[in-house]
Amino acid sequence: MLPPAVWLIVGVLGSPAAPDTSKADLVVIEKATRTLKVIAAGREVAAFRVALGREPGQKECEGDNRTPEGSYAVIGRRANSSYHRALRLSYPSAADIVRASSKGCRPGGNIMIHGARNGLGWLGDRLTTTNWTSGCVALTDQEIERLWELVPDGTKVEIRP
Numbered sequence: 001m002l003p004p005a006v007w008l009i010v011g012v013l014g015s016p017a018a019p020d021t022s023k024a025d026l027v028v029i030e031k032a033t034r035t036l037k038v039i040a041a042g043r044e045v046a047a048f049r050v051a052l053g054r055e056p057g058q059k060e061c062e063g064d065n066r067t068p069e070g071s072y073a074v075i076g077r078r079a080n081s082s083y084h085r086a087l088r089l090s091y092p093s094a095a096d097i098v099r100a101s102s103k104g105c106r107p108g109g110n111i112m113i114h115g116a117r118n119g120l121g122w123l124g125d126r127l128t129t130t131n132w133t134s135g136c137v138a139l140t141d142q143e144i145e146r147l148w149e150l151v152p153d154g155t156k157v158e159i160r161p
Helices: 004-013 094-102 121-128 141-150
Strands: 026-030 035-040 043-049 070-081 084-089 112-114 156-160
Touching: 035 141, 043 121, 043 141, 070 112, 084 141, 112 141
Parallel strands: 026 156
Antiparallel strands: 026 035, 035 043, 070 084, 070 156, 084 112
């Protein structure tokens, strides 16, 4: 058996550098389970319970209170949002525009991942016990703070049924 000092040297000098898992490369939102998972370097690094749009199903038209489904990206952030902090998604996609057009309506926009409405952060976990948004994805204020740090602009976001 090698002495502990040798194991320490091997551990420090002989280990390849671990991949940087500090930033996400994918966010997966599962509407059926109301969960948001943060993936970095192929590994789940965080998971949160979320609230979604008040109405179930795929978003079709502006004002239908549904959360969209599909592949999007984080395209911006609002540090001083009306909902604490917010990450803006690239909704609508081309497919969303076609779907809305086929229904004779507009797809809407401004789909965000955000915290509680300002002044309601005290609700904490109660915020995600029911679906209440107009189509956005909501977390607690503490959780959106963590997500804000983990998810850079450009990160892919998959919203699944």
